[in-house]
Amino acid sequence: MPLYNFKTINVVPTGKDFVDIVLSKTQRQTPTVVHNGWAIQRIRSFYMRKVKFTQSSWHDKLTKILDDFPKVDDVHPFYADLLNVLYDRDHYKLALGQLNMARNLIDKVSQDYVRLLKYGDSLYRCKQLKRAAMGRMCTIMKRQSASLAYLEQVRQHMSRLPSIDPNTRTLLVCGYPNVGKSSFMNRVTRADVDVQPYAFTTKSLFVGHTDYKYLRWQVIDTPGILDRPLEERNTIEMQSITALAHLRAAVLYILDISEQCGYTIAQQAALFHSIKPLFANKPLLVVANKTDVASVDSLSPADQALVREMVVEAAKTSNGGMLVGGEEEAELLTMSTLSMDGVMKVKTTACDRLLSMRVEVKLQGKRINDVVNRIHVAVPQARDNASRPPCIPPSVAAARALKDAGAAPARKTEKDMQEENGGAGVYSADLRKLYHLKDEAWKYDIMPEIRDGHNVFDFVDPDIEAKLEALEREEDALAAAAALEAEGMDEDHLTPEEAETLRDIRARKAKIIAQHRVKKSTANNQAVLPRRADRERKSTSTNMQASLERMGIDATAAMARARSRSQSRAGRKRTRSEAPEAMDVDAAPVKRIHSSKSRSMSRGRSLSTAAPRDGAGLKDAAQRNKAVKMSDKAQRKAGKLARRGEGDRHIPDLKPKHLMSGKSGIGKRDWR
Incomplete structure (x- = not known):
């Protein structure tokens, strides 16, 4: 990444x-x-x-x-x-x-x-x-x-800059303009760099990726460099100089031996020697391109000497300033990006050089000593001087001898039996024949469920189905006899007490069935009704008197109190319903009170005549009226404060100047 x-x-x-x-x-x-x-x-x-x-x-x-x-x-x-x-x-x-x-x-x-x-x-x-x-x-x-x-x-x-990882495995391609750097990158990577037959087609760094030895490699195409002082180089050339100076990569110096790029081999050699300090401590390869136009042997002796000198200097730079294997180690790589001749060899050689150099750098570092101290190779120690040569068990040796002699094996395997009986898909292997059971007859039982060494199926009564059928027939006969006896019941010979009991039982049964059906239809989703909404009229004074008498309690006082309360309530209602017969004209004028006070008094009067609510906790009508007035007063104060606050959404100016100034008029599309 x-x-x-x-x-x-x-x-x-x-x-x-x-x-x-x-x-x-x-x-x-x-x-x-x-x-x-x-x-x-x-x-x-x-x-x-x-x-x-x-x-x-x-x-x-x-x-x-x-x-x-x-x-x-x-x-x-x-x-x-x-x-x-x-x-x-x-x-x-x-x-x-x-x-x-x-x-x-x-x-x-x-x-x-x-x-x-x-x-x-x-x-x-x-x-x-x-x-x-x-x-x-x-x-x-x-x-x-x-x-x-x-x-x-x-x-x-910066968003258009390529994503370059300075620390990964990298191949860096450099050289004069129009020598074939971008063509080489297009051949070895999946990049698509523009290639044109004129100089400075590539004006910035381009990155491509390739695979070698199951590793991902980064290939960087740099713009062309001209042989001139550093202070005279432009921004395009300085990008290549920056990449050469800071990236630890295998450098491929591309050389155009056909001179179609517009620069002679002497000029390209001069550029190589001028930027040679940038190649220090990096694998450096000199690659001769465009061999399909001109070969190395067709060059003049002077040009061949310049090329050979560059190859030797590249080998010395890669090995720290010396040639380990002599000048024979210095090899000139040739390729043609047009015909793909030698391109893959250049790629593999550069990758191998970079991998070997990275390994050498790690071995020469200071961290390798710390790692070596923690590495231990375990070597088994001899416990005695006894000789223990390799030993093959006799049974295995005998089986091998029979196999070598071509004799049939002592025991057929499932695969052999499969081949003899029609092959895969036709032969069905017997999985039970190798069961290790106490009784061999248990292998092919219908229900081979073994518990404590016994088969459960062996304890099943073989006549259990016949016995079950007989038991069911007996139960059906008894049920039919009971039904006939119930249908043939005669109520004429019953005593009045027994007949009354029978009617109560039947009524009770019918009532239970009806209640069950109601509950089943509503799924017990009925609301709990107050006592005054008693449809069946169970909560009456008569039922109360009967219930108290059954418990042995005298209900006379309770009945008298209930009758007195009902009579007083009926008398009060009649008094309120009576209208005055006439109005005395000469009577004293009635004093008018304030309207709000009259409303509150009328409200209090109406509430005082209402029945007290359950759990009200107030002693009389005066307390209830006072509670209502206190509640109204509290609501009045809260209502006055229920206004728009500073946290509410509000735009005092629908077109503020700092948002609307300088905007376009009708017909334009120059939006911010």
């Missing part, structure tokens, strides 16, 4: 858009209603919340931008120098530093104005302090428009 992914950096808005975004968020996510009649502490909190919310929005967004962009001092040196080449490190760090300073200034402005808002003495004073705080914050951010625009351009360019 790539070490750095610059495509995840969020878009950097412009200065004006930044102001609109933050102010719109403050308008949407903070209260918008404030009144002059509020307590001053509430007004201060209202405006302090606005200032703090705006400051936190600026702080979070600026922090996200600063965290997304890579720090030059924290990234790999390859990316640090690449940033310096592409964007100028000083400008890049200056832009990030200005945003960091703007964030600190906004925090300081918020802190100062919140301190002033704590001493605001009026709504107007607090509002003006809030406006001043937001205005200073917006001014600070508008001054950062140039830095924001620069960082947005850097972000767009």
Whole structure:
């Protein structure tokens, strides 16, 4: 996986858009209603919340931008120098530093104005302090428009950079322009780099991937390099120089021996020697390309000497400045990207050189000593001097001898029996013949369930089905006899007491059946009804008297009390229903009371005549009227406070100037 992914950096808005975004968020996510009649502490909190919310929005967004962009001092040196080449490190760090300073200034402005808002003495004073705080914050951010625009351009360019892992296995292709670097990359990887017959077709680094020895390899195509001083090289060439300087990779120096690239072999050799310090401590291979046009043998002796000198220098660079096996070790690799001749050999040679070098570097490092101390190879120790040669059991030796002699085996296997009886799908193996049971007759039982050494099926009575049928016939006969006896019952010979008992039993049975059917139809989902909704009229004074007398209690006093209460209630109802026969004209005028008092009195009078509720806990009508008045008073106070608060959604201005200014008119589509 790539070490750095610059495509995840969020878009950097412009200065004006930044102001609109933050102010719109403050308008949407903070209260918008404030009144002059509020307590001053509430007004201060209202405006302090606005200032703090705006400051936190600026702080979070600026922090996200600063965290997304890579720090030059924290990234790999390859990316640090690449940033310096592409964007100028000083400008890049200056832009990030200005945003960091703007964030600190906004925090300081918020802190100062919140301190002033704590001493605001009026709504107007607090509002003006809030406006001043937001205005200073917006001014600070508008001054950062140039830095924001620069960082947005850097972000767009960085998102187009290839994902290069500086620490993985890498093949780096370099050389003069138009020598076949991109063609080689297209042949060995799945990349599709543009190839044209003119110089500097490749203007940036391109990355492709290939597989070798079940490992993933990274192939980097670099732009062409010209032989000139470092200070005169342009940005395109400096990308190649940066990759050569910082990536620990196998370097392939492509040489165009046909000179179709526009540069002679002497010029290409001069470039090789000028950038030779960049090849230090890296596997280096000199590859002669375009052998389909010209071969190495067709070159002039001077050119062949230059090529041979480059190959020897490459071998010395790869081996730390010396040739271990002489000049014969230095090999010139040839290929043709057009006909694919020698391309795979170049790839495998470069990969093998890089793998061997990585292993040598690890062995020469300091960490190998720590690992060697923990490695232990276990060697078995001899316990005596007895000789123990390999021994084959006699049965195995005999079976092998019979097999070698071609004789039939002593015991047929299931596979042999399968082949003799029709093969797979026809022969069915007998899985029970190898059961180890106490009795061999148990192997093929219908129910071979063994418990304590016995088969359960052996204890089953063979006549149990016949006995079961006889028992069922006997039960059917008894049931039929009972039914006939019930149908033939004659009630004429019963005594009156027995007849009365029989009727009670039948009525009770019918009632139980009816109740069961009702409960079954409603699934016991009936509501519990109050006692006054007694449909069956069970709760009557007569039933109460009978129940008390059955228990041996005198019910005379209870009955008298119930009759007296019913009579008094009926008399009160009749008194209320009687209307006055006439009105005395000369009577004294009635004193009119206040309407609200009359309503409350009428309400209290009506409640006083109502029956007391269960669990009311009040002694009389006066207490109930007082409770009603107290409840109304509490509700009145709560109703007055039930108004729109500062947390409710409210937009005083449907078209605020900071959101609507500078927008397009009718017919345009230039939306923000």
